[in-house]
């Protein structure tokens with residue numbers, strides 16, 4: 001997979017050189033390039049923003065530097081169009097399902113908006129060269145798209161084959177089966193008056209699996225009842241149904 005990120009604060013993406021994603025880049029599993037939007041301006045002051053038509057507070061990012069930057073990175077291997085992901089409070093909701101979907105793509109381009117956003121004509125213009133997807137991390141407002149890109153690149157990158165040591169660890173994690181994950185424990189079994197649930201020390205793997213499943217339902221019902229809406233309760237065991 002190739003990833004290009006365009007931002008006026010390229011140094012914001014430096015953490016992607018660390019840890020798992022950094023190693024994936026060294027191992028050639030992931031090609032990631034960060035580009036400074038100002039490299040694609042032509043005026044002396046390297047201007048990327050201007051006042052909004054129609055009035056209102058704040059500034060809007062000018063279209064031309066973005067078109068220059070996106071044209072520069074869209075020259076990709078033949079075949080499918082790159083996916084242009086635009087972090088925005090007005091986007092579709094990012095979730096684990098979308099992370100898996102994007103992890104299948106050949107080429108992702110992330111456009112980091114700042115100020116009040118990017119001139120909407122860039123989104124319209126880009127449709128010919130990209131599959132354009134405005135994406136929201138959540139219902140809150142950040143100052144720019146960079147933090148959202150860090151989160152999405154990590155969520156997507158870790159799903160790529162060979163990036164995480166043990167692919168098994170991807171199977172049993174929150175949202176992989178539509179539920180929140182069960183609680184985890186490690187040594188010591190007795191700690192400051194708090195003991196590990198005895199079932200986990202029993203060695204009875206059937207009971208342990210049942211307890212973990214029950215905990216997934218209990219936690220999901222308690223913290224994220226919205227996730228249970230889409231859940232097919234018909235296929236549940238009596239024990240699982242009791243957790244709801």
Ligand SMILES: O=C(OCc1ccccc1)c1cn[nH]c1
Nearest residue numbers: 088089113136137138142144145
């Ligand atoms: O604030 C966000 O993106 C940065 C951004 C982009 C465009 C204009 C203002 C801010 C965001 C919130 N949830 N997901 C993304």
